[in-house]
Amino acid sequence: MLNKTILAAALIGLSSSAVAGDFKLTSTDISHGNFMPKTQEFNGFGCTGGDKSPQLKWTGAPKGTKSFAVTVHDADAPTGSGWWHWQIVNIPASVTELKAGAGDKSGKFKPAGSQQIENDYGVAAFGGACPPPGHGAHKYKFTVHALSVEKLELPQNASGALAGYMINANSIDTATIEALYKRD
Numbered sequence: 423m424l425n426k427t428i429l430a431a432a433l434i435g436l437s438s439s440a441v442a443g444d445f446k447l448t449s450t451d452i453s454h455g456n457f458m459p460k461t462q463e464f465n466g467f468g469c470t471g472g473d474k475s476p477q478l479k480w481t482g483a484p485k486g487t488k489s490f491a492v493t494v495h496d497a498d499a500p501t502g503s504g505w506w507h508w509q510i511v512n513i514p515a516s517v518t519e520l521k522a523g524a525g526d527k528s529g530k531f532k533p534a535g536s537q538q539i540e541n542d543y544g545v546a547a548f549g550g551a552c553p554p555p556g557h558g559a560h561k562y563k564f565t566v567h568a569l570s571v572e573k574l575e576l577p578q579n580a581s582g583a584l585a586g587y588m589i590n591a592n593s594i595d596t597a598t599i600e601a602l603y604k605r606d
Contacts, residue, residue, distance in 0.1 A: 444482035447566050447597035451476035451522055458562065458601045464543070464552035469605070475508060475525030475548035480518055480566045484595045487515050487568040491589045498553070498560040501542075506582035507562065508548040509539035511574045511589065524548075537576065539585040551603035559604040568594045 452458050463471020478492060490513040499505035508525050510532060517533045524531045525538065525548025532538060543549040553560040569592045576585055 445480065445484060445566075445568060445595045445597045446482055447478060447480045447564065447599050449476050449478050449564070449599060452564065452599055452601040454599045454601070456601060457559075458551060458603045462550050462601075463603065464550035466543070467552050468555075469550070469552040471550050471552075473548070473550045474523050475520070476564070477522040478520045478564060478566065478599075480597055482597075483515070483518070483568045486570055486594055488572045489513055489515055489569045489574075490517065491567040491569060491574070491585075492520065493563075493565050493567065493586070493589065494548070495563050495565075496551070496553070496560050497563070498557075499542075500554065500557070505542045506539075506586075507541055507550065509541070509582060509585045509589070510536055511539065511576065511585060512536045512572075515572075535573075537574075537578075539576070539580055539582060542582065553603060553605055555605045557604070559602045562601045562603060563598050564601060565596050565598040567596050570594050 461472040461474050463469050465471055465473040491511040493509045494507040495504055497504040513533050513536045527547040538546040540546045541549040567589050571592050574588045
């Protein structure tokens with residue numbers, strides 16, 4: 423009997439680990455472990471990039487997903503708490519892709535019903551990479567979060583920390599691309 427119990431537990435473990443890796447994030451503009459183009463560099467603070475959010479597409483969302491959130495964070499920023507480059511929440515469960523430029527300041531290219539949170543540049547939009555010159559390569563984590571709720575109840579002026587807390591409290595699963603950027 424003990425051997426059957428061990429076998430059953432092992433099979434359950436195998437099936438759940440096979441399912442756990444199904445949620446994937448891809449992009450035609452950025453890739454994991456590689457440097458981003460100048461298109462994704464901020465335009466300001468001494469940076470002269472295109473300040474354009476990359477195309478992002480996700481597949482394999484887990485059962486029970488009711489909405490999505492996308493975050494971009496640079497933990498290497500010399501602030502003590504990192505730097506929020508983008509947070510967009512309340513993306514409907516039917517949406518599985520953000521086109522390049524979806525994070526623009528006008529908001530006209532974001533999915534209907536979604537909300538962009540003010541980034542650490544002070545704008546409710548995507549803010550590109552702009553590490554200090556000579557600071558080396560920074561890692562930018564582009565993460566899509568599958569959420570268990572249809573809508574995060576956040577005020578219009580929610581901080582990045584509050585949005586991050588609510589996102590993490592309601593995440594079922596995440597998928598990440600960690601892209602790099604540096605300025606010499």
